[in-house]
Amino acid sequence: MAVRYQSLRGFSDLLPGETELWQAFETRARRALARYGFREIRPPHLEKTELFTRSVGEGTDIVGKEMFTFEVSGDSVSLRPELTAQVCRAYIEHGLDRRGLGRLYYVGPAFRKERPQKGRLRQFHQVGVEVFGESAPETDVEVIAVALETVAAAGVEQPRLLLNSIGDPESRTAYKRILVAALESVRAQLCADCRTRLERNPLRVLDCKVDHCRTLTADAPRIDEHLSDDARRHFDAVRAGLDRLGIAYQVDPRLVRGLDYYVHTTFEIQAEGLGSQNTVLGGGRYDGLVAQLGGRQVPGIGWAAGIERLLMAAGVDTAESREVLDLYLVTLGPRAREGALELAQKLRAEDLRVGWDTAGHGLGGQMKRAGRSGARYAVLVGDDELERGLVSVKDLSSGEQSEAPLEPGELAVWLRRRSEEQC
RNA sequence: GUGGGCGUAGCUCAGCGGUAGAGUCCCUGACUGUGGAUCAGGAUGUCGUGGGUUCAAAUCCCAUCGCCCACCCCA
Structure with a gap:
């Protein structure tokens, strides 16, 4: 070491x-996303720092202390700590709204x-996904549905969906005031972290992990009791939609x-x-973000x-035993050995994954x-085979052996047919 | 950023002041008509790094880097 x-x-x-596990997951996830009409976008890894401070929030930890920031030609730039802000930027910059590209992943x-x-x-x-220009609650439902499909694509069993509404900006600001006022009396008893949260981001006090704080805030006013009529309606419609699709969820008023x-959602x-x-x-949902970054008033989620x-x-271990070659060429005798380089190449031209022992062991x-x-198979070529125009094919997991044509095109067909028979 | 645990062979780990070990993996042979078994041989380490204590340090001390766990934060 x-x-x-x-x-x-x-x-x-x-x-x-x-990497193979990642690829398998990505393939399944892309399929699921495509079923909902999402198209892929690939923003750069580096971006002006300001984009993130503006969107993610000046007071957040991510912006405050977690970004990799440095200077390039006098500009402060940062490695992206998340992608939502970038996708919004690209959406505005390239006028994606006019090209009908509202669903991106x-x-x-x-x-x-x-x-x-x-x-x-x-x-x-x-x-991740971003949807622009769709404000109806049905969109929220679809976005959540595809989220669950993506999680399922990874093979995660029994995922738990937690749901909340933090209301529109007006009801949220109003609620913040109510919450801070309500917690004023217990302020001194809250943990140190919560006391600073009360200043900077009061909603986060609600999901503090310290038991003591949880008890103190147990009777605090709940955001779902302080939603505006619009916010209320939207949230109810989202829940109704999930119910209709049979998607189980748990409303967690402390989810912030x-x-x-x-x-909103x-x-x-x-x-x-x-x-x-x-x-x-x-x-x-982040309905104000695009406008905040200089675009039109476009809703987003x-x-x-x-x-x-x-x-x-998902608890999948690395796929060590995964099949990475279709066949391994085994040669016997100088004649077969000499032809191996060429034969391997011809088999690869048939789109087979081929390995062989270049070192020439026994x-x-x-x-x-x-x-x-x-x-999957060992393909044996010796003098005997060369003469008869055949190869011996041994299935390396079962040990079964049979004969197949030596000619590469025919061998490829033979192997494919055989693999299909066994699946 | 705070607190705790841990770094020894490619991997999993033992050793915890006195000549660096096991299992596994790897290599070679038995093996030029058959791999996963068996047998025989073999290779591999600045004991994370730097410093200190000591006759002597993988072992004790300090620093540092990395990993893990919890807090924080978040996906």
Whole structure:
């Protein structure tokens, strides 16, 4: 382990075995997203810092202390700590509203300078969606539905959907005042963190984990009792829609998102087995954001999920035993050995994944390598086979052996037919 | 950012002042007509890094880097 260089704290390598799991997840997730009409967008990793401070919020921890920020030609730039602001920027910049591109998704890394922990890296990966220009509650329902499908695509069992409404900006501001006033009497007894939250982001006092604080705030006024009529109607319609689709959820009046731009519907999906980082997906509506960033008054809603967390929650181990080659070529005798390079190439031209022993070990050694290579079949070529125009094909998991044509095109057909028979 | 645990072979880990170990993996052979078994041989480490204490440090002390866990925050 005395390695001269190691990756930076909180930055990690994804190795073969894991990459295949990620690819499989991404393929399933993209399919699900496509079914809802989402198209992929890939914003750059670096962006002007101001975009994030404006959108995520000056007072949030993400902006306050977790961004990787530096200077480029006199501009303050940052590695993106999340993608929503960027997608909004791109939406405005390229006039995507006029091109009918209102449903967008992304897959990629984000960066936050936090202390690493299980399910929390400094470079982590998110898959997320943004919908622009749709304000109806049905949209909220669809966005939540596709969120659940994405979580399912990772193989997470028994996800828990938590739902809340934090109202429109007016009811939210009004509620904040009511909440602060109500907690004034117990202020001194709250934990230190909650006392600062009371100043900076009072809603967050409600989801403090300290038991003592929870008891103190148990009877605090609830946001769902202070929604405007519009907000109330919207939330009821979202719930009705979820009910109609048979989607189970739990209303949690204490569910508050940490980013400033959220309004109305907020939601979160939690999974078991992740310790304290059990939130696997989070999102909500952000109707004012596009306008705030200089665009027209366009409603928006979206969510983001942590891919590392999703895969961890699904509890799939690295796919070590995965089949990575279709066949391993085993040669016997100098004639077959000489033809191996060319034969392998011809088989690859038939779109087969082929391995062979370039080092030229004996039969035993080659079979050993065939077994380890993760190939489905060992294809044996010797003098005998060459003469008869045949190869011996051994199924490496069952041990069954049979003969097949030597000619690459015919062999490819033979192997495919055989694989299908067995599936 | 705060608190705690841990860094020894590619991997999992034992050793905890006195010559660096096990299992596994890897390599070679038995093996030029058959791999996963068995047998025989072999390779591998600045004991995370830097400093200190000591006749002697993987072992004790300090610092530092990284990992893990909790807080915080969030996906």
